[in-house]
Every structure is written in structure tokens, then in C-alpha cells.
């Protein structure tokens with residue numbers, strides 16, 4: 001496979017005047033002069049038209065445990081073929097993938113049909129768009145999703161959720177599952193640490209929860225930046241009001257890229273788990289930290305039977321019959337039908 005730099009026509013843009021265009025894919029609404037690229041670095045004004053210059057170029061391709069994304073309620077125990085682009089429309093100071101998200105790493109060219117061929121092996125539930133920010137790969141994601149649909153494969157996006165409403169609605173009608181990375185419940189945090197705004201991301205999650213797509217949410221708890229009991233409590237109550245059965249992944253921060261704060265204390269992780277449960281969330285998980293099974297296992301919200309037990313990426317389904325609890329028959333918010 002080789003990198004092909006041929007630009008692909010982009011969607012979601014308008015001409016502003018003779019030679020400038022405005023991209024409306026995300027809330028930045030970048031206005032671009034000729035040859036200029038947007039904040040995401042992968043959408044460019046070429047000759048008065050907008051192009052997706054990273055189309056089909058992936059920085060990584062790998063078959064991963066689906067729990068690694070993380071998805072805990074979407075084909076648990078299965079694998080997923082994972083691809084992702086260079087570029088991102090946010091600029092988080094602690095990004096673990098900053099080599100690809102904030103600058104460019106070598107890519108392999110992979111057509112949508114090739115993705116389907118790679119994914120077509122035993123134990124692989126489908127295709128995940130992940131690693132950096134798949135929303136800025138919009139045209140390729142949609143084309144690949146359609147190719148997957150034709151072949152009966154599921155699709156999933158791991159995303160920051162920073163997208164305009166209209167393209168989001170189209171995406172929600174096509175992609176089967178999303179894990180949205182909600183970075184904080186503070187607009188100041190989004191402005192100072194990520195170069196974005198909170199409101200559009202809350203709108204994305206609300207809209208997605210109301211759609212047929214399966215939704216999980218992740219929050220990286222960062223020492224003294226977004227891990228106060230007040231902020232964690234507010235975020236969890238907000239999520240519980242929209243859907244208390246949405247799985248929430250609380251991940252432990254370690255120093256990364258420009259942010260050199262100490263790792264989040266384990267006690268903060270455990271306290272945040274309790275806060276999330278008290279807020280009414282039924283499925284709360286801790287990540288990037290090894291603790292008691294109770295922080296990673298799935299239990300039935302009604303009868304408390306253990307449904308799934310996880311150790312590292314070893315997943316054992318113990319009490320599920322398809323998507324219902326074997327012990328009491330309760331329907332669980334889980335996609336488990338291959």
C-alpha cells in the first residue's frame with residue numbers, strides 16, 4: 001500500500017466570494033483562502049473548491065480488541081479493524097496521538113473496498129474509525145460505512161464529537177456506534193486546553209443518544225483540571241438525565257505531550273466512579289488503572305448479576321443471553337448479536 005495524495009472533493013462547504021470557501025463540517029467554520037487548509041489540516045481550498053486531502057490515507061491499520069477503543073457494550077469480546085487519519089479539529093494539549101493529530105505521519109492508502117476485505121476475518125465485528133479524529137475524514141468514513149453496509153459489517157467511530165448538526169445527523173443514520181470523548185464539563189477547559197467549545201459537543205451527545213446509534217461516552221480525568229467532585233458530578237448528572245444506561249468510561253490521565261501534570265491519583269478515579277454511580281449512571285467503568293473487578297465488570301441494573309467480566313482485554317460473557325440478562329430477563333443496553 002502507498003500514500004495517494006490525490007485530493008477528494010469535500011462536502012459541507014460554500015463559496016464565500018470568488019476564491020474563498022467556508023467549511024461547515026465543524027463548528028470552527030473555517031474560511032479558507034486559495035491553498036489554505038483548515039484548523040484540522042486535512043481540508044483545503046484548491047482552486048476555489050474544498051477538498052478532503054486526507055481521503056483514504058490511514059495513519060494506522062490494526063485489528064484491536066473492541067474493548068481497547070473503548071467500547072464495552074458493543075460486540076463485547078470481539079475484535080474490530082481500526083483505521084484513522086492524520087489531522088484533528090481540536091488541539092488538546094495532552095493528546096496522546098499528537099504526532100498524527102497535530103502534525104503528519106506517513107500513511108497507507110486504503111480504499112473503502114480494501115477496508116472491507118481487511119475486516120473480513122473470523123472474530124472481527126466490523127470497522128472502527130479511531131486513533132485521531134474521524135470526523136475530519138467525513139467523506140471517507142461515509143464511503144467506507146456504505147461499503148461495510150453492503151458486506152454486512154458494523155461500523156464505529158471514536159470521536160471528539162465536534163461537528164455541525166447537519167453532517168452529524170447524516171452520520172448518525174449510517175454509523176452503528178459512537179464513543180464520544182467528552183473532555184470536560186467546562187467551556188473554559190475546552191477553550192484553554194483543546195481549542196474548541198463545550199456546547200457543540202453536548203449537542204452531539206444529546207442528538208446521538210436520541211438516534212438509533214449505540215452511544216458510549218469517555219472522560220479522561222486530569223489531575224486538578226477536570227477531576228473535581230463538583231465537575232464530575234455535574235457531568236454525570238447531565239448524562240444520566242439524558243440516558244442513565246449510557247456506558248461511561250472514566251480514564252486515568254498520565255503526563256502527555258505539552259501537559260506535564262502528575263498522573264491522576266487512583267483515589268480520584270475511585271471517588272469519581274462512586275460519584276458517577278450516585279448520579280444514577282448504571283454502567284461506569286475505570287480505564288488506564290488496574291483495580292478490583294467491580295470497576296470493569298458489567299452488572300444487571302435490576303438483579304445485580306454479573307453479565308460480563310473483564311481483565312485487561314480478556315472479556316468473559318457470563319450472564320447474557322443475546323442482549324438480555326440471563327438471570328432476570330432484563331434488556332441491557334448492549335449490542336451483542338453477531
Ligand code: SF4
Nearest residue numbers: 023026029030038040
Ligand atoms: S472540518 Fe476542518 S476545515 Fe472544516 S471547519 Fe472544521 S477545522 Fe475547519
